[in-house]
Amino acid sequence: MPGPVESAPCATCGGAGYVVEQVLGKPALARRCACQAACPRCGETGYVLVPDASGARAQVCACRHLDERIRLFNKVGIPAAVARASFEAFKSYSPDHVAAKRVAEDFARAFRSDKPSKGFLFYGRPGGGKTHLLAATLRWLALEKGVPCRYVEFMLLLSEIKAGFDSGRNQMEILRPLISVPVLAIDELGKERGTEWERSMLDELISHRYNGGLATLFATNYFLDPRAPAEEPGRMVQTRSRDFQREAEAMSLSQRVGDRVYSRLNEMCTLLRLDPNVDMRKDGAGGYWGR
Ligand SMILES: [Zn+2]
Ligand SMILES: [Zn+2]
Structure with a gap:
């Protein structure tokens, strides 16, 4: 036999x-x-x-x-560009990559729904793999651990809230599920214009989560300190709008989100620089479209 x-x-x-x-x-x-x-x-x-x-x-x-777990993953809202992002697919090309991946993985593995846990915030120029690591963390939590998670891009969330006003929905209908989900990732923090209303939405969202002991993860292109605007050799003429954009890019995170939100972020998160000298999207190094 x-x-x-x-x-x-x-x-x-x-x-x-x-x-x-x-x-x-x-x-x-x-x-x-x-x-x-x-x-x-x-x-x-x-x-x-x-x-x-x-x-x-x-x-x-x-x-x-x-x-x-598949049902949970399908509710996360991970964008197509990083649909297949995972810890295994994330390649480290610099000490920043190694450190950020370790923070994200440790968070995911140690996460427990019945205990308050501190989230993380990655800052650095675009293309360093911040969104990839956010998506990989949520994927692992949903598919391997069965934890409900959500991913939002902050600007898109604001647009959704504004569109809600037009159709008679109040902001809480849109914010409530994001306030209560065990793990929320907010991407592109600081990209908004920084109006009082935008700041109050962000404050509303993260204060509730903080008070509830819920973990929130963030990624932002803004540094903790103001930076010198990037040099653009060969440019003789600066247009005003381009000057304005460069000035905005040089602002610090606290200048973008306001002191109140910034101090909250420090209480809620481990803040970590993820600013390697390689653009994972341009160089195809991140495996975004691989596997
Ligand atoms: Zn079975
Ligand atoms: Zn199979």
Whole structure:
């Protein structure tokens, strides 16, 4: 009689049981891998028999958790550009990369829904992999740990709130799910114009989360200290709008978000520079479109 056959891990999902789709313009969507179409463990009954003292008892099959975790992942709202971002796919090319990845991974692995936890904030110029690490953290939490998470780009959230006013929805209808989700990632912090109203929305959102002991993660292109505007050799004529933009880019994070929000960020987060001298998007180093 042939013995039990040890099957090799699935070549499509590597044994994870799920695959993540990347469709331009759509948030990342996970689905069961074909190898899990009919669960090999429970034969789609959702239960497996495990031996115990009285013979055997029924236990919920792991595939039930898989479906639940896929459902959670599909609600995160990870943008298409980083749909496949993961800790495994994140390549480190600098000490900043190594340090930031460690902070993100430690956060994800240590995270517990029943304990308040401190989030993290990555700052640095665009292209350093900040969004990739935010997405990888949320992916890991949702798919490996079953933690509900959300990703928002702060400017888009503000547009959504404004659009809500036009259709008679008040801001709390849009903010409430973001206030209560166990882990929220806010990307592109400081890109907004910085009006009183914008600051009050941000304050409303993060103060509630802070008071509730909920973890919030951030990424921003603004540094903690004001920077000298980037030199542009060969430019003889500066246009006023370009000057204005360079001035804005040189501002510090506290100048962009205001002192009140900035001091809150310091209480809620570990602030870490992620500003490697390599543009992962331009150099294709980040594996954004790989795998
Ligand atoms: Zn598979
Ligand atoms: Zn099953």
